[in-house]
Amino acid sequence: MAVSVDPTRPKILVVEDSYQTAMAVCDLVVKHGCDVAGMIGELDKGVAFARDNALDGALIDIDLRGTASFPICEQLRKRDIPFVFLTGHAGTFQVPDEFRNAPSLHKPVDDRELGIALAGLARPAAAPSGRGNRILERLRDEDWSALQPHLEQVALSAGEILDAAGDVVRHVHFPTAGLVSVFARNGRGKAVEVALIGCEGTTGIAPILGKTQSAGLESVVHVSGTAWRVAAGALMPLLADRPGLRAELLAAVHAFVGEMSDTAVSMGSGTIEQRLARRLLMASLRLGNRELALTHEALARLLAVRRSGITVALHMLEARHVIRSRRNLVEILDYEGLAHAAGDAGAMLMDTEAGARPSR
Numbered sequence: 001m002a003v004s005v006d007p008t009r010p011k012i013l014v015v016e017d018s019y020q021t022a023m024a025v026c027d028l029v030v031k032h033g034c035d036v037a038g039m040i041g042e043l044d045k046g047v048a049f050a051r052d053n054a055l056d057g058a059l060i061d062i063d064l065r066g067t068a069s070f071p072i073c074e075q076l077r078k079r080d081i082p083f084v085f086l087t088g089h090a091g092t093f094q095v096p097d098e099f100r101n102a103p104s105l106h107k108p109v110d111d112r113e114l115g116i117a118l119a120g121l122a123r124p125a126a127a128p129s130g131r132g133n134r135i136l137e138r139l140r141d142e143d144w145s146a147l148q149p150h151l152e153q154v155a156l157s158a159g160e161i162l163d164a165a166g167d168v169v170r171h172v173h174f175p176t177a178g179l180v181s182v183f184a185r186n187g188r189g190k191a192v193e194v195a196l197i198g199c200e201g202t203t204g205i206a207p208i209l210g211k212t213q214s215a216g217l218e219s220v221v222h223v224s225g226t227a228w229r230v231a232a233g234a235l236m237p238l239l240a241d242r243p244g245l246r247a248e249l250l251a252a253v254h255a256f257v258g259e260m261s262d263t264a265v266s267m268g269s270g271t272i273e274q275r276l277a278r279r280l281l282m283a284s285l286r287l288g289n290r291e292l293a294l295t296h297e298a299l300a301r302l303l304a305v306r307r308s309g310i311t312v313a314l315h316m317l318e319a320r321h322v323i324r325s326r327r328n329l330v331e332i333l334d335y336e337g338l339a340h341a342a343g344d345a346g347a348m349l350m351d352t353e354a355g356a357r358p359s360r
Helices: 019-031 043-052 070-078 111-126 134-138 141-150 232-241 243-269 272-287 296-303 307-319 335-341 344-352
Strands: 011-015 035-040 057-061 083-087 104-106 151-156 161-163 171-185 191-197 217-231 323-326 329-332
Touching (some): 011 019, 134 243, 141 217, 161 171, 191 272, 232 243, 272 296, 272 307
Parallel strands (some): 057 083
Antiparallel strands (some): 171 217, 323 329
């Protein structure tokens, strides 16, 4: 079944052998701003459609009436078209090694998770350069062309450790959606968040500096999303050969160090209310969402303070009418007011993140 599409919207192929499930998935695809390029339920037709039609991404059921859909994935891989697995039969088929980095969603599909997955599929086509990360967007075309063959797009799952403190850094990640918390961790395991990385930054900075091990920093996915990643072993020779690429990535490291410096000042001189306001403001602006799924306990852990202190600070921000706090959810009501509550750090954030404020 082919479906007419608007050429200005990302075109998504839906491969699903259950007609009812396929229609539900197609409805969600349209809801999240994409168009359905085709709805296929058979392996041979899926292979042909993936080979012959213009696509920006695909949602692929692994089990098509007892047959694995991997030949369709192979066609998509040949054309550099990203895809997401959909499955209700975990373990029925073993995913081949070449596809194990593909995102996977379990059926019945969650609306929010599918939206994040579609953002990952569609984002590379959304900008003229097809990069989705501000550091990569700034690269000159010749440097991007040299780096691109070494990049792969991966899903980021909440709680996933990208780089462990003191361990070898195997990949550098450039997020395109979601958020990554960077923690400073000492030898006794005590940790505090020192930076928050979204599509403006990068994680795993050691290889950019010519090092192989993380110097006490640990990168953990805070909000699930997507990223480009490059193996450290492939990136380091490129940096030696391409001064322009090295300069841009060193500028990103400089910005990262600046954020850690601001965090240190905030921790050393700010009240819990100011630190909390800064953290909420940063997360909302970089995530592009006024609503943040955060518990009091999680905020206390991130800021390395007592849970009771977070509870009081949230009440104080609510009294200013800049946020609304509910169970496991904080909603930003007034960005200017929240920035004022954060002190000097809030004003700097509003300046550096200009244009990133989410709409209601």
